[in-house]
Amino acid sequence: MLFNSYAFFIFLPIVFFLYWFVVNKSLDLQNGLILLASYVFYSWWDWRFLSLLFLSTGIDYYFGFLVATTDNKKKRWYLWLSIFNNLLVLGIFKYYNFFALEFQQFFHAIGVTINPILIGIALPVGISFYTFHGMSYVLDIYKGKVQPEKSFIRYATFVSFFPLLVAGPIERAAHLLPQINHKRAFNYTQAIEGLRLILWGLVKKVVIADSLAEVVSPLFSNPEAYPGSTLLVGAVLFSFQIYGDFSGYTDIAIGTAKLFGFELLTNFRFPYFSRDIAEFWRRWHISLSSWFRDYVYIPLGGSRGGKWLSIRNVLIIFLLSGFWHGASWNFIIWGGLHAVAFIPLLLRDKNRTHVDVVAMHKVWPGAKELIQMLFTFALVTFAWIFFRSASLPQTFNYIQHIPKGLFSKPTNLSFLFLYIIPFVLVEWHLRRDERVLLLGKNNVLRYLIYILLVFLLLYHSGNNAEFIYFQF
Amino acid sequence: MRRFLKQIFVFFGIVSSLAFIIQCAASYRIKNREVLHLYDNFHLSYPQRADLLFMGSSRCITHYSPKKFDEFFHCKSLNLGVDGHSELDMHLLKLLSYLKHNLPPKLILLNFDIFINSNGNEVETNKVHKDYFSRYAFRPFSESTEVIDYFGYNLAEKYFPSYALLHYQMLPAIISMKGEYKWRFEGYERHDENWDTLSHPVKLIDSIISFNSEKSINNLKKKMLLFKKVCEDHHISLLLVQSPVYQPVFTNQPIKFPEALARNLGFTFFDFNRNTLNSQIENFYNANHLNTRGVGAFFQTMVNDSNFCAFIRSGLQKKYVN
CATH class of the missing domain: 3.40.50.1110 (SGNH hydrolase)
Incomplete structure (x- = not known):
């Protein structure tokens, strides 16, 4: 079920009503309802993959107990078995075809013909997210950060909670399970904040991302047909499309969770106002980057083993991060490009220079900050070309065509003025705290803004595209 | 909770009222007018x-x-x-x-x-120019339900005022009448x-x-x-x-x-x-x-x-x- 679909706008009030008015007396009933709603939400896309979700949930639940109740040697063994199981699920559904075809090409190059059997099943929605939920749960039990959850329903609610089921944020058991285990009381401020986030998330998705998608897609399909200036603007537009799409999804997810009394992890903190790549990764898809930091980078030694080990570890997590997005060389190179931009900062110990909000106490950024932000944005935008293209030849084709006609008038410049500049100005205004979104003291003005946004949404409601991160 | 629900109802009440006013204005503006090419010219039939x-x-x-x-x-x-x-x-x-x-x-x-x-x-019926016909999709004001229903507008498009006009992005054209095309100068597309x-x-x-x-x-x-x-x-x-x-x-x-x-x-x-x-x-x-x-x-x-x-x-x- 898409957040921006009619079905969701019928589904959400029904679940909200049942949750707060029918099953509000019992925590178990509330959790049961959330779980049932989550399975309905998931099966709306394809009910057959519900069994995979259920199986994955059951196995991690079981391994959680095994890891918690056995001695150290066996514990480690069970942990690896659990990780293997999750990676196996991912490997079969997400990566098998990629490796099979790569092996086929490799053997073909050395004169051996093999015909691997390929899996003709669509990638189950949200598989990368719920397997990571499961892995973090068992890993946290292993580290002693959380106790295994006794109730299967509560654990399954943690894994399948519908706002974050298909595209995150990737939650941690230590953060979400305690909330599932405690009775939730309706909180007016939290619920209103949730609605505001849903509204703003929908604006980002429907008004910004989907409008830009219509302009960007033809450029990537057929770059030869456009002058370089249009392709250049197109790359910038895609940067905002993917940001609007994914951060919009996250806002709707966080806002929806708030309506049910839950607080989810922050996933975005205005990443395009970053002054270097390190800051960008502290602000972009935070739940994934912190997942890799906590469960891969730090166990590998992090930055404690000297420069070369740090470089190796950074390379590993960026390449893994790229590969997590999809089984394609494009994503791996995308991750690699970010690593290449990050490593110089690491070598000069500059990777934690910018930890505060840019121009925190000023209205506008200084010249130096502006140049730093533009430079970082340019690097990120260049890497997005790899992310967006369907294949490496398509990527290079796009990049090769940028210098041709670079100084002609871009045909898509109006979108920059119509969508991007107003959006950036609003985001700049909100950069200090995204959670106080659209919160003004003047009630009339605030209502007028909400109404305007609702009409803007209705006006753009014809662009009903799927969320990009569903494919991951 | 009561305060929350009240806020929601008030907000959607205001949005619906505004949408209804816009719908009324738009329907009045396009009544018996030849707007935006000729793709919806069925309405011309009425006073004839x-x-x-x-x-x-x-x-x-x-x-x-x-x-x-x-x-x-x-x-x-x-x-x-x-x-x-x-x-x-x-x-x-x-x-x-x-x-x-x-x-x-x-x-x-x-x-x-x-x-x-x-x-x-x-x-599946032919949906060509469904966007143009959407100007008449709002059922309470629709004078030609036969043709409109052919396009299979959904409930929201048929019963929520202004929704179809916004969804198919017809409102600016109705306001500006920029695309008005006097094709009936000779009564056909020349x-x-x-x-x-x-x-x-x-x-x-x-x-x-x-x-x-x-x-x-x-x-x-x-x-x-x-x-x-x-x-x-x-x-x-x-x-x-x-x-x-x-x-x-x-x-x-x-x-x-x-x-x-x-x-x-x-x-x-x-x-x-x-x-x-x-x-x-x-x-x-x-x-x-x-x-x-x-x-x-x-x-x-x-x-x-x-x-x-x-x-x-x-x-x-x-x-x-x-």
């Missing part, structure tokens, strides 16, 4: 009293000049063609809609050619241009457009008989006419099939896809649409045909049946 109706697809809109017919036959005619819709289902609905709001015409000229088809109410063969090269049309299965023929037959029955019930004379196509590109098409089908079912049919018209590229602005020169030649061919003129005159001599 026509003796002769032209019905059909874009080939009807572009091929029949009411002005020429009015002058020649001393009648009042109206072109009710629907662009992008060759399916007879649409034309039947449009006729029913017309009859609901007007007195029946004396005569209907239905453009009937190889493009005609019927979806037989079994498959194309003075010649065929731009560089942009749209002359090439053989391979795929058979209609009549490609027994089922599609049966669907069409049923719809034809239904159309005929509606005409008979309202004492309307019905005439089927095949207008010219640029024949050299249609050599693989069953160009004579419409005539055989029509005659087989007892319809009066005139085939004006004649050599004098269909072999001259100067008469067309594309493979199947006549330009102004072609329309003139086509009209002349029609009025030179004594049987055709006799049929039209006999149809027009009838008294209106109230």
